[in-house]
Amino acid sequence: MTEVLSEQVGRGSHSGALLEVDNLHVEFRTRAGVAKAVNGVTYSVDAGETLAVLGESGSGKSVTAQTIMGILDMPPGKITGGEIRFRGVDLLKLPDDQRRKIRGEGVSMVFQDALSALNPVFPVGWQIAEMFRMHRGASRADAKKKAIELMDRVRIPAAKDRVNDFPHQFSGGMRQRIMIAMAIALDPEILIADEPTTALDVTVQAQIMGLLAELQRDSNMGLILITHDLGVVADVADKIAVMYGGRIVENAPVHDLYKNPAHPYSKGLLESIPRVDHKGQELYAIKGLPPNLLEMPTGCAFHPRCPYRRDNCVTDVPQLYTISGTRGSACHYWREVIDEGER
């Protein structure tokens, strides 16, 4: 990080985690009504740590990430409450030019669809080098040299010859590597990966996840992995935040959650996935549909689909109950869910 930034964002002068999202609220004002996409999300990541944010489409996981990055479309999006603290400083209160500094150098992001995230009319090397030209004022030649180094680092074969190729000349896996090269160009302290392997084949997915893990080990980055794939999460995460209807319904260390989930939604998800290592009987299916953000159910958002539902679930929004120091579940009856036994 540059000196300008460390003056603003006091290094080591705060006690919390590296990045803290605190009670964040985001809504979208549309013609059809107000869609409450994020309703009080709190999570934190420290250096070297991997947080997996797990959720289905519409659960608010990507909107939270976009808000952290400061790339949310506003309007229609609007941040209606909460703080995002990076090294103890609330990013939401920083002026634009300082935000821009942190974007890329402090917190960086890898997007799902590399083909649409890369600019089709510029060579990939030029796009990677842009990071150095814009943020570091590097000359074109220096920036290009650094771009080649980065392409080597993310294992693009013959980087020197391919630096002037365009995005369409690369395969899906190679494009995702280029995205990663851009994201790590300025040695960010936090990397947000939003469904980085969803569009890829399993063999390529394994390569990309391996690369991310290696980069994290080398530079001690904090990693926020946004995904819906319970398999990928089990492989790499240290802790998990499960999101549903714009809220975190359960957070837990990875081993605890897989062994004994404390929220009916996490439990349902784990039971509904087919396994490659044994053939089960009929799959458990969570009945019903994910909630419509324009008409959220009253009380607990999961109650229309929940097998543990009681009357107060329809009226009372459950808080995130603390189960132990690092675990929480937003279910009135989490004891019952957890007592049903280990899987």
Place this chain on the structure above:
Amino acid sequence: MKANAESILEVRDLVKHFPLTQGVVVKRQIGAIKAVDGVSFDLHRGETLGIVGESGCGKSTLAKLLMALERPTSGSVRVHGRDITTARGAELKRMRRNIQMVMQDPYTSLNPRMTVGDIVGEPFEIHTDVVPKGGRRRRVQELLEVVGLNPDHINRYPHQFSGGQRQRIGIARGLALQPEIIICDEPVSALDVSIQAQVMNLLERLQNEFDLAYIFIAHDLSVVRHISDRVAVMYLGKIVELGSDAQIYDGPTHPYTQALLSAVPVPDPEGRETRQRIILQGDPPSPANPPSGCHFRTRCWKAQDICAEQTPALEPRQGSGHPSACHFAEVRDVVNAQ
């Protein structure tokens, strides 16, 4: 697997090459994309054959050939002994009734300007003798009920339904002509995890109810294991291994199958530090210019000179009961190994 069940679909040496041409006025063929390059298998009544492989391995071209949406370069697809690839006109129309398809993307495979009733009932407009005109609406409502949709929603449009419900509409359309074979091309990959399970359970229920045979194409190996009786693994246009779900998943013999299976993340963090992984380097080669001999040899850790010279046949290998196209096939349980 339903043993000794009658074989209703026989695919033999199926080949589809798409020509690559150069020149605008005078077109010259300069090569071919070998999308499907000699595929043979049988499908029995009431069974599910899963087809797995990476993108570009020819899974979807194979589906199109089976549906007679593409004409093969050579080879045959026999349905009850009659070859669909050479059928024309009225005969082709009659044969197609027996093979229907469920598409991948429930958002683009339904016409947004048609009501659900029109979409599910359209097969009856083409095959007019299946249901008399007066009974069609009722039949469509029955079909909606069968796939778990509200029959009163017959006049709604696709945008009024969620992704999972749309996939049910696609399945109802596939069932309309009471086919014996349904080809499912990635039917659940566009759906959320909690909805995937609903649609897979529906497909299994329908199979039992109507004695359907499925060709289930997917890239998600866990999904394929769950639903399939037998599994074919494809690589660059060829089947490299074919066997029952237990044979393929618990005792794979082809290195590609082993690599593919070991790359699947297991949703259980226990023992993840010690889990063995075979990570393949690079991407599959282009089907326009596949490697000589065994197509997989360029990424294979077992490759020797013979692999470049001789194409390994898909035949049972020593030590296992199912066919595998590898000179050095050897059982290795990668899924359960810790």
